Amino acid sequence: MTKDNEQLVCSCSIVHEEAVQNARSAELPTARLLSLSELFKLLGDPSRLRIINALSAAGELCVCDLSAALDLSQSAMSHQLSQLRRARLVRSRKDGKAVFYALDDQHISGLLALAAEHAAEGRE
Amino acid sequence: MTKDNEQLVCSCSIVHEEAVQNARSAELPTARLLSLSELFKLLGDPSRLRIINALSAAGELCVCDLSAALDLSQSAMSHQLSQLRRARLVRSRKDGKAVFYALDDQHISGLLALAAEHAAEGRE
DNA sequence: TGAATATATGAGCAAGTATTCATATATAGT
DNA sequence: ACTATATATGAATACTTGCTCATATATTCA
Numbered sequence: 001m002t003k004d005n006e007q008l009v010c011s012c013s014i015v016h017e018e019a020v021q022n023a024r025s026a027e028l029p030t031a032r033l034l035s036l037s038e039l040f041k042l043l044g045d046p047s048r049l050r051i052i053n054a055l056s057a058a059g060e061l062c063v064c065d066l067s068a069a070l071d072l073s074q075s076a077m078s079h080q081l082s083q084l085r086r087a088r089l090v091r092s093r094k095d096g097k098a099v100f101y102a103l104d105d106q107h108i109s110g111l112l113a114l115a116a117e118h119a120a121e122g123r124e
Numbered sequence: 125m126t127k128d129n130e131q132l133v134c135s136c137s138i139v140h141e142e143a144v145q146n147a148r149s150a151e152l153p154t155a156r157l158l159s160l161s162e163l164f165k166l167l168g169d170p171s172r173l174r175i176i177n178a179l180s181a182a183g184e185l186c187v188c189d190l191s192a193a194l195d196l197s198q199s200a201m202s203h204q205l206s207q208l209r210r211a212r213l214v215r216s217r218k219d220g221k222a223v224f225y226a227l228d229d230q231h232i233s234g235l236l237a238l239a240a241e242h243a244a245e246g247r248e
Numbered sequence: 249t250g251a252a253t254a255t256a257t258g259a260g261c262a263a264g265t266a267t268t269c270a271t272a273t274a275t276a277g278t
Numbered sequence: 279a280c281t282a283t284a285t286a287t288g289a290a291t292a293c294t295t296g297c298t299c300a301t302a303t304a305t306t307c308a
Contacts, residue, residue, distance in 0.1 A: 016189050019182045023193040026181030027174065035243040036236070037170045044165030045296080046157055057150030058143045063255060065140050069147040076297055078256055097254045097305050107242040112160070114238060118231040119159040171266075187285060200267055202286055221275050221284045249308100256303075265294075273286075278279100 042087055043111070047072060048080050052112070055090065055103050062098040166211055167235070171196060172204050177236070179214065179227050186222040 028036070042048055050070050055061060061069070067077045081101055084090040091104035103109070152160070166172055174194050179185060185193070191201045205225055208214040215228035227233065 016186070019185055020189050020193045022182040023178035023185060023189070026177060028177055032240070032243060033170055033173060033177075036239055037168050037173045039168075039239055039243055040164050040173070041168030044161055044163075044168040046161045047296080049157060049161045049164070050151065053150060053152055054147035058146040061143055061147060062140070064253095065144050065147070069144045073298075074255070075257085075299080079296075082256075094255095094304095099255060105242055107238060111235065111238055111242070114231060114235055115160055115163055116156070118229055118235070119156060119163055169266075188283095197268070198285070199269080199287085203266075206286075218274095218285095223285060251306100251308080253306075254304080257301085259298105259300085261296105261298085263295085263297100266292090268289100268291080270289085271287085274284085276281100276283080278281080 038087065039089075042083060042089060043108075043115075045080075047076070048084060049112075051077075051080060051084065052089065052103065052108060055101060056109050056112070060093075060100045060102045062095075062100045064098065066101065162211065163213075166207060166213060167239075169204075171200070172208060173236075175201075175204060175208065176213065176227065176232060179225060180233050180236070184217075184224045184226045186219075186224045188222065190225065 043052070047070070051066060054066060054069055058065075058069075063074060063077055063081065066072070066081075067074045070077070072080075081090065081092070085092060085101075088104055089108060090101045093100045093102070167176070171194070175190060178190060178193055182189075182193075187198060187201055187205065190196070190205075191198045194201070196204075205214065205216070209216055209225075212228055213232060214225045217224045217226070
């Protein structure tokens, strides 16, 4: 075999046609790929994970509470919450001067739990 | 109320004691937090997500196959695989000159599926 | 209206990261 | 032994990103 009518992005020639075709046809649409990776990227920061975990535990917290509980500056907290809000991971409710945040997606807690299983088993 | 015997990392004073205590006592241990966020961070890159998706679909692929299928240079592919391998998301099997990679964790596909649900619903 | 409080946000900086380039290692074939 | 092939890896670079600082907006209270 060793065809190389593929774009030769690699110099090797032992391409397994059908496996590659399998992989190619299973490719996620770009939009879905990007929204997926963006979701994971948001969860991939310790500060944001702590925020999500705190909201999951406490139900609803205002920015001030979150800052105090997680030892993060108000500005940093607002910036992070802004990202989480934009991705619809949290929702905000304004009450007087305070703004209360809560998780806006029931899947997220499930994601954390499932991910925790991997993290737990993988460690030696 | 409005106690501020907390470390005043924020200048506000409407801290809700019990909610904050709830959040604080639910804090994840640092090691677990970091391994969790590292897992998500790895999944939070489009290239790595494509690799994982390809392996999930094709079962086992050598570096050359992956490079060809995903249009990524051999070097970039090796670097990414190295990270995935270090985190035990993939395992490698050497066969002659080729090295075949496959997913090393049954949870990962589940994670992708669950995350996809969020990504699907969140879009307007 | 004026002062204080709670949150949001733009700019800038320091740290992290994905890719490329060059090169090293390992295996197979001649 | 020599060449070609497949993969791995260190260094450099361009790009991203999380935080801080300064400031803006909004709400409450006097």
